[in-house]
Amino acid sequence: MQPKRIKYYLLGLFITGMILFIVLQFNSAKNIRKLISGNEQLLQELNVKNEMQKLQTNMAKTDSKVRGAVISRDTLHITGIEADIAVIRADLKEINKMVKNDSTDKLLTQLNYLVDEKNNFNMLVLDTFYSTGKMAAEKMINNQRGKRLGEAITGILHQLDTTRQTEVNRTANLIDTSGQKAQSWGSVLVLFACLTSLLAFLYITSRIHKQEQLIEALDESRQQEKKLAAVKDQFLANMSHEIRTPMNAVMGFTHLLQAQPLNERSQEYVSAIAGAGRNLLEIINDILDISKIESGMMRIEATSFSLHGILHALYTMFRPKAEEKHLQLTVTIDDQVPDLLYGDGMRLTQVLVNLTSNAIKFTSEGAVDIHVACIKAAGNIVRIVFTVRDTGIGIEPAKLDSIFDRFNQAEASTTRKYGGTGLGLTIVKQLIELQDGTITVESKPGAGSTFKVELPYTPGEFLPENGEGSYAEHDPLPLHPDVWLLVAEDNRMNQNLLRHLLTSWQLQYKVVNNGKEALQAIEKQHFDLVLMDIQMPEMDGYTAVQKIRHELHSNIPVIAMTAHAMAGERDKCLQMGMSEYISKPIQEDDLYRLIQLYTGKSATQTLPAYQHYTSENGTPHLIRMQYLQDLSKGNKAFEKNMLEQFISQLPEDLSLLKNAITSNDVAAIRATAHNLKTTVSFTGLEIHLYPILEQLEHIDENNYNAAAVTELFNTLKQLCLQAIQEAIDIIL
Known part of the structure; x- marks a missing residue:
């Protein structure tokens, strides 16, 4: 039976029942009135x-x-x-x-x-x-x-x-x-009411049963959807890994070839390889960005940034390409636009790079103009309007609404003629919406296009130009030759690339093929840093770093090297015990700086490095001051104040957690464990405490084991007491 007809039948039954009820009530009332009159x-x-x-x-x-x-x-x-x-x-x-x-x-x-x-x-x-x-x-x-x-x-x-x-x-x-x-009509009325109630009850219970079935089907569908999403994410992660791993070698050796003396034709070939590799990486990054946004894993990370700095870098990046096509590239900023803003500068750069790249790509002659204006909003919010205008091929008005759809370009021949995946504008639009902004486009065929992006920001804080802990991109930091590195990598081409890089930096290193060999090497020899691949045979990087932290009780810095570029991979690595994360293909400048940072051995200057505090009995300290020192920029009073807050807050959180465990309050245990993660995060205790806190935060109420939870708490308590004592020693 069709749903519409069911509604009509139900309406008819309802009206009939109401009429019958009124008739019964009328007759019953009539006889009652007669009875009263007779009395x-x-x-x-x-x-x-x-x-x-x-x-x-x-x-x-x-x-x-x-x-x-x-x-x-x-x-x-x-x-x-x-x-x-x-x-x-x-x-x-x-x-x-x-x-x-x-x-x-x-x-x-x-x-x-x-x-x-x-x-x-x-x-x-x-x-x-x-x-x-x-x-x-x-x-x-x-x-x-x-x-x-x-x-x-x-x-x-x-x-x-x-x-x-x-x-x-x-x-x-x-x-x-x-x-x-009156008695007869009352009995009929009661019978009718009972029958109606029974029918209504049966109908409601049947609807509830159907609803429960629908909910079960929906839950099953959601579970299936989650499984499919996990399969998709795993597929993209594997694709990313499988493509980035050989691309790491291709890009690395291409860079090495470019540094070698080559004839003109060979240099041309190498440049073509490098360009093709960069294009392929851009396509991979576009696909991964779409996956991050759709899965809700794309995070907007707000920091203070210089708008002029971003625009200057944008102009510097695209000026050679514009000059190559004989285009005039201009960037103008209204006087009232503030320079320091608080927001996600990286995502803004991604949006502007994509729009500018498209403008230059689709413009054969004329100019590309980038203009920045300011619109005042409520409170201290400022709305910045970015206008990217070109004199290119333009877009048909009927197709303006579809250019932001994925894998869609204005003309079917655009991909063949200009290249690209058709994902760029889709990513731009979704990134802008994630930041509560808007994007509009005006265009005419042959007259160019104008994209307007409006984004909300708040005024930013002062940014040090060359403060402690900051690095200029053009200023390499020499490494001390007395640095020993352990490289855990199973891919031979990547092994050769890393051997070449580390040798050129005059560093001592040892290469192993998996996590098991890495553990054996650490037990036999002292290393200053471990470069750990994630996906390896016999023992992967996650298992290896957990054994390093919990079985060997070593605080040696471990940098994860992985071709997995999916959202949340960095957080997962840090949670497992890694010190930092670098994605493949590895950029040698990024790797160089991480090695410099985490070994703390510079031939020319002292850097805010990974710090090893040791107690009087020689056992390694738990607290790492690196993050706090990066924040303080040398302000010792700030560091002392934060440590004093840590010393006072941690016992309170432990007391709350103990009370929750004593009363078997699972919800309170989860909430307190989550809060504890914030309390210990800035002191570098994540490596030691997060694995315990994660277990407490995700305990199953149906399989609650009081003894196991108490054991976890006792371990956590011992580590926290040690950390508090270390904080007191640092202050004193």
Whole structure:
């Protein structure tokens, strides 16, 4: 049955049920009203009967008083006779009002006449008694006229009572009939209500059952969707790894070839290889960015950045390409636009690079203009408008709405003629929306295109130009030759590339093929740094670094080298115990700086390096000050203040966690463990405490093991107490 027809059937049943309910209620109410009316009539008849009895009693009482006064010549009996006569008349008047109708009209007339005659007779007897004497009064009493009047009144009252009794019987029958009908209709109404309730209950339970089935199907669908998403992510991760691993070697050896003396043709070939490699990496990055955004793993990380610096870098990047096509590239900024902004500068750069690249790509002659303006918003929010205008091929108006769709370009021939995946504008639009911004486009075929991007920012903080811990890209930092590195890498080409790089930097190193060999090497020899691939045979990088931290109890810096460039990979590496993360293809400048940073051995200057504190008994300290020192920029008072807060906050969090464990409050355990991660993060305790806190944060309420949780807490407590003591020692 179709859903629309079901709705109509349900509506019809509802209306029919309501009509039936109204009819039942109407009939039931009608009979109840009859029952009430009959009861009122019956009460009225009883009142009439009572009034006639009172009339008869009062008249007999008056006769008795008159006779007593005459016979005994006692005038005390006469007292109140007039009042009694007034009462009799009032009773008669009340009877007239209560029983007056067509059938009793004649009887009432006779009754009124006889009662008046009876009252007049009594008054006449009294008057005779007073004026003539006892004998005359007795004579009047004995002539039987008063007696006949009394008997006549009694007869009339009896007739009235007989007439009213018939009405009483009719009313009683009406009451019985109405009561039975009311009871019957009430029973039908109750039965109907019960039946309706039962049907409604059955219908609701059936709908609930269907809803539960739908929920189960939806849950199953979601689980399937999650599995498919995991399969997709794993596929993209594997694709990224499988492509980036050989590309690492291709790009690395291409860079080495470019540094060698080559003839003109060979240099051309090598440049072509390098360009093709960069293009391939751009395509891979576009696909991975789309995957990150769709999976909700793309994070907007706000920091202070220089807008002029980003635009200068953008101009420097695209000027050679514009000059190559004889295009005029201009970047202009309104005076009121602030330089320092707080937001995601990296994503802004990605947006502008994509739009500028497209503008230059699709423009054969003319100019590409980038203009930046400012719109004031509420509070301290400023909305920056970026306008990228070109004089290129333009876009048909009918196709403007579809250019932001994935794998879609304005013309089918665009991909063949200009290249690209058709993902660039899709990524741009989604990145802008992630930052609560908007993008619009205006274009005409042959007249160029204008893209306007509006993004909200807040004023940024001062950025040091060359402060402690900052590095200029053009200023290489020489390494000390006494650095020993351990390289765990199973790919031979990558091994050769790393051998060449490390040898050219005059570093000592040892290469192993998997995590198991890396553990054996660390047990036998001291190393300053480990370069650890993630995906290796026998023992992968994750397992190896956990054994390094928990079994060997070593704080040696470990840098993850992985071709997995998916969202969350860096966080996973750091959570597992890695010190840093670098993706393949490895950029030699990035690797060089990481080695310089984490070995802390510079031939020319001291860097904020990975610090190894040791206690008096020679055991390695847990606290790492690197992150805090990077934040402080040499401000020792700031570092001391943060450590003092750490010393006071950590025991409080531990106490809350202990109370939650004691009361078996799983929700509180999870929440407190999550908060503890924040408390310990800036002191470098992630390596030691995060694995424990992660287990506490994700304990299963259905499989709660109190003993295991208590054991985890005891381990955590010992580490935290050691960390607190270390913080106190650092402050002192």
